[in-house]
Amino acid sequence: MLWLSALPKLSEAFAGIQMTIDQLNEALNARNQVIKQLLPAVDFDSLPGLSRESVIRLISNEVEVQTPSPAADGAVAHNVVDASHFFSDIPADEAEWNEAQNEEDSEPPVGDVVNGLALHQRPGSYSRISSTGAFLHVLFSICPPAKQTFLDLGKSAFQKPKQLVIRGPSKESPQAVQNVSPVSSSLSSLSSTQQIAVDAYFEQIHALVPVVDEARFREEFSTQQRTDDGWKALSSMVLALGSIAAGDDQSHFVYHERARQALGYNIFTSGNMEILQALVLLSGLYLYYINSPNTAFLVMGTAFRMAIAIGLHREPARTIKLGQNAGEEALALCRAEVRRRTWWSLICANAWQGLLLHRPRVGRWDPLTMDTALPSTKLPPSSAHSEGVARLRQIESDDRDWHGISLRVTAEFCIIAQKIGDRLAQLSYITPREIFAFSDELEIWSKSHHFRCLSENSCPKRFWLSRETMLYRFLGVRVLLSRPHLMRLADDGMAHNGFTDEDWKVVSLCQNSASEVIDLICSGLHHDRVSVWHSTFALFQACLIPLLSIAVAKKLSLFDDAAVNEWKQSLDGAIRAFRDMAPHTRPADRYGGIIEALRDGIIAWNDQDSELAADINQYTEFLANIRSGNVADFMNYDGQDMTAPGPFLEWFDYDLAFGDQQLNWYPLPDV
Numbered sequence: 001m002l003w004l005s006a007l008p009k010l011s012e013a014f015a016g017i018q019m020t021i022d023q024l025n026e027a028l029n030a031r032n033q034v035i036k037q038l039l040p041a042v043d044f045d046s047l048p049g050l051s052r053e054s055v056i057r058l059i060s061n062e063v064e065v066q067t068p069s070p071a072a073d074g075a076v077a078h079n080v081v082d083a084s085h086f087f088s089d090i091p092a093d094e095a096e097w098n099e100a101q102n103e104e105d106s107e108p109p110v111g112d113v114v115n116g117l118a119l120h121q122r123p124g125s126y127s128r129i130s131s132t133g134a135f136l137h138v139l140f141s142i143c144p145p146a147k148q149t150f151l152d153l154g155k156s157a158f159q160k161p162k163q164l165v166i167r168g169p170s171k172e173s174p175q176a177v178q179n180v181s182p183v184s185s186s187l188s189s190l191s192s193t194q195q196i197a198v199d200a201y202f203e204q205i206h207a208l209v210p211v212v213d214e215a216r217f218r219e220e221f222s223t224q225q226r227t228d229d230g231w232k233a234l235s236s237m238v239l240a241l242g243s244i245a246a247g248d249d250q251s252h253f254v255y256h257e258r259a260r261q262a263l264g265y266n267i268f269t270s271g272n273m274e275i276l277q278a279l280v281l282l283s284g285l286y287l288y289y290i291n292s293p294n295t296a297f298l299v300m301g302t303a304f305r306m307a308i309a310i311g312l313h314r315e316p317a318r319t320i321k322l323g324q325n326a327g328e329e330a331l332a333l334c335r336a337e338v339r340r341r342t343w344w345s346l347i348c349a350n351a352w353q354g355l356l357l358h359r360p361r362v363g364r365w366d367p368l369t370m371d372t373a374l375p376s377t378k379l380p381p382s383s384a385h386s387e388g389v390a391r392l393r394q395i396e397s398d399d400r401d402w403h404g405i406s407l408r409v410t411a412e413f414c415i416i417a418q419k420i421g422d423r424l425a426q427l428s429y430i431t432p433r434e435i436f437a438f439s440d441e442l443e444i445w446s447k448s449h450h451f452r453c454l455s456e457n458s459c460p461k462r463f464w465l466s467r468e469t470m471l472y473r474f475l476g477v478r479v480l481l482s483r484p485h486l487m488r489l490a491d492d493g494m495a496h497n498g499f500t501d502e503d504w505k506v507v508s509l510c511q512n513s514a515s516e517v518i519d520l521i522c523s524g525l526h527h528d529r530v531s532v533w534h535s536t537f538a539l540f541q542a543c544l545i546p547l548l549s550i551a552v553a554k555k556l557s558l559f560d561d562a563a564v565n566e567w568k569q570s571l572d573g574a575i576r577a578f579r580d581m582a583p584h585t586r587p588a589d590r591y592g593g594i595i596e597a598l599r600d601g602i603i604a605w606n607d608q609d610s611e612l613a614a615d616i617n618q619y620t621e622f623l624a625n626i627r628s629g630n631v632a633d634f635m636n637y638d639g640q641d642m643t644a645p646g647p648f649l650e651w652f653d654y655d656l657a658f659g660d661q662q663l664n665w666y667p668l669p670d671v
Contacts (some may be wrong), residue, residue, distance in 0.1 A: 135544055138487045139598070143551045146601030153590070153597045193251070194239060201242030204530045207466040209284055209349070210375075210403040211277045211342045212238065213334065230274035232262035237281040244289060245530050249587060256286065271306045277342055279303035284349030289533065291588055293357060300350055312343040313370040341404070343372045344411045351414035352473070354421030355480065374411060375404040377450065402459065406466045409450045413470060416441045420477060429488070432502035435481045439509065446474055465531050468524070472538035475517045479545060482510035486545065490552050511567075514545035518570045522577045532584040540591040543574050547598050554605070571599050 140147035198221060202214055212234070220226055221235065240255035259278060267275055280303055287296035307313065316336065379401045420438050423430055445451065453459070454467040485506045488495045499507075521539045526532055546567035553559040578592025585591070 132541070132544065135483065135487060135548070138490045139544075139548050139551060142490050142555055143602055143605050145605040146547075146551070146598045149597040149601035149604075150594065153593055193243075193248075196246050197239045197242030197248075197251070199242070200245035201238050203462055204245040204465065204528065205241045205285070207403060207406050207463045208469065209281060209345045210407050211280050211338075211345045213338050229262040229264075229266060230272050230278075233259050233278035234274040234281075236262065237278045237286065240286055241281060245528070247529055247584075249529075252286075256290075267302070267306075271310050273310070273338070273342065276303060276306050276310065276312075276346075279306065280342065280346050280349060284345070284353075289586065293353075297353065297357060297359065300346075300353060303346055304350060307343060307346055312339055312346075313372055315340075315371050315373050337376055337404075340372055341375050341407055344375055344407055347418075348407075348410045348414040351418040351421060354425065355417055355477065359425055375401075375407045377401055377404045377408060400453070402463050405450050405453050406463050409448070409454055409470060410466070412448065412450070413442075413445055413473065416445060417473075417477060420481060424480065429484055430481065432485075432500070432506050435506050435509070436502075438481055439478060442474055442477065465526075465534070468520075468531075469534050471520060472517060472534065475513045475520070476538055476541055478513040479510055479517070479541065482506045482513070483545060486510050486548055486552070489556070489558065490548055493556060496556060496558060511545055511549055511563075514542040515566075515570055517542035518546075518574050522573045525577055525580050527581070527584055529584050529586075532581045533586060533589075536578065536581060536585055536589060536591045539574055539577060540595060543571060543595045546570050547595070547602060551602055551605075554602075568603075571595065575599070 136150075140150070198218070206212065206214065217234075217238070220231065236255045236259035240252040240259065243251040243255065259282065263275065263278060263282070267279075279299055283296045283299035283303055287293065287299065377400060379399050416438065423434065423438075451470070454463060454470070459467065485503055489499075489507065517538055521535050521542075526535060549559060550564055550567050553564050575592060575596050578595065582592060
């Protein structure tokens with residue numbers, strides 16, 4: 001019975017151990033809270049396994065983002081001056097813009113405003129040191145023939161006759177939809193065209209921006225009983241984007257006009273989820289498709305403020321109320337999840353917009369004031385919208401919510417992209433240390449559990465586009481981060497003398513990332529409107545890097561012939577890919593033609609210089625022979641065949657020959 005007498009002592013000992021464990025847990029939680037407040041954007045769970053240098057770069061970069069240097073700092077001010085000289089000759093009044101014509105013209109405008117390719121208007125006020133407009137400015141400055149071929153392409157585009165298109169209540173007969181499986185339902189009374197558009201939306205668009213509850217939307221759409229502005233706006237945007245996905249490039253204007261009528265001034269006097277979701281689809285996707293990024297920027301600001309006014313930035317303290325039955329609880333959970341996905345879709349669209357436009361964003365993800373939970377990665381209970389959940393389970397074959405997984409992957413990426421966008425919006429050059437810190441964060445993201453899920457063979461087909469788009473953005477952001485270094489090489493002929501090993505690593509990162517994008521897109525071409533829209537945009541951005549690299553190699557001889565030949569082969573493959581995707585591109589896109597024109601201009605420039613170099617070598621050899629030989633032999637014209645080609649005859653011909661094709665090296669002064 002001795003063990004009975006020892007029980008009180010053992011209990012006291014266990015109690016002491018438990019108290020110690022509780023105290024340690026409290027201390028650990030308190031320490032974690034302090035660290036999270038100091039470094040809110042660092043994911044410490046992903047740090048194990050990283051090298052010491054990578055961890056230091058991540059933490060140092062986060063501290064710099066939160067505590068920027070004063071503008072009066074000499075080094076920063078000097079960098080700002082150096083970086084902003086690209087745009088010092090742009091008058092302030094030319095930053096104004098008018099995109100109403102994009103919606104009123106009978107044909108979409110040629111070009112792409114985001115990439116500075118809108119030949120009909122100025123690029124706007126968002127050009128910065130990493131923008132495509134600045135990139136083309138540098139390319140044209142070192143290779144004038146490329147600029148000329150680009151301008152010739154623009155002239156030919158505008159000389160093409162336009163076909164008048166009447167935008168009104170049309171018959172809306174879209175082309176046949178590929179890879180879309182219409183859902184069997186009692187919608188025989190509805191327009192088959194609209195049903196095709198709805199199916200195409202959820203098959204191709206929904207995975208990119210999962211703001212809509214598919215089951216509830218289909219149920220409301222089937223009844224056709226709602227006439228309120230919120231439903232009109234949301235359903236019109238779904239039909240507009242769905243008709244684009246279905247291959248119809250006319251009906252979406254009709255649906256967009258309906259959405260505009262519903263989204264009038266009244267949206268500022270009331271706010272609800274459906275109006276907000278319509279604004280997210282409008283500003284995050286549709287307005288970019290019709291080439292109106294400035295309008296999208298303004299609409300995004302409205303959407304962001306409406307979301308905060310509705311309270312989407314805070315996770316509700318209680319989702320389920322007491323006394324609810326199982327069905328009501330499931331419905332409440334579903335609605336809470338829709339709120340989370342709408343918020344995170346808005347955050348993602350806003351962060352990506354900041355990267356595209358190089359502007360200070362209208363809102364930001366702040367973990368100190370915003371605590372909305374990330375999207376769920378599991379399907380809701382089957383009692384909530386049982387038909388819709390059953391359909392999802394049939395599509396996805398398990399209990400994983402692939403829409404939630406896809407959006408969580410995008411959200412985690414865009415938290416990093418938000419910081420990168422903020423940094424690139426500044427005028428000062430980004431340093432190699434900053435670039436590699438951001439690159440390390442992106443690398444950690446690419447190895448995350450949820451991204452690996454999207455990369456599995458079990459990933460449903462409707463999410464392949466989302467997966468590929470994230471890969472394009474992952475590599476494309478690396479290009480955006482590092483291409484200012486390549487631009488410095490091109491713009492300043494002496495910059496390479498001051499380049500460190502880290503600077504050259506940044507240049508290699510830029511070139512290698514661009515090559516990966518080109519290879520990725522060329523190896524898996526798509527033949528539907530939405531996929532091609534994203535692929536051609538990413539491919540165009542990537543092709544700019546080998547173009548400028550070839551020009552820099554010619555100007556400064558910094559890269560060997562093997563690298564130049566690889567870049568030329570990449571460009572040839574990209575041009576073939578553009579041609580293969582041409583039947584499915586937007587009417588306004590000229591990406592393939594622009595890349596081909598720029599390549600031809602650079603190649604022609606190289607050929608001209610090669611001919612000149614051959615002539616110089618010939619004359620150099622001739623002069624060397626004069627120095628080494630007997631000058632009297634060269635002056636003995638009686639012993640020479642004057643009809644044979646030689647340097648003297650070539651000089652004589654160039655200087656004194658008449659005709660329009662000859663260059664007049666000595667023009668007479670004006671009288």
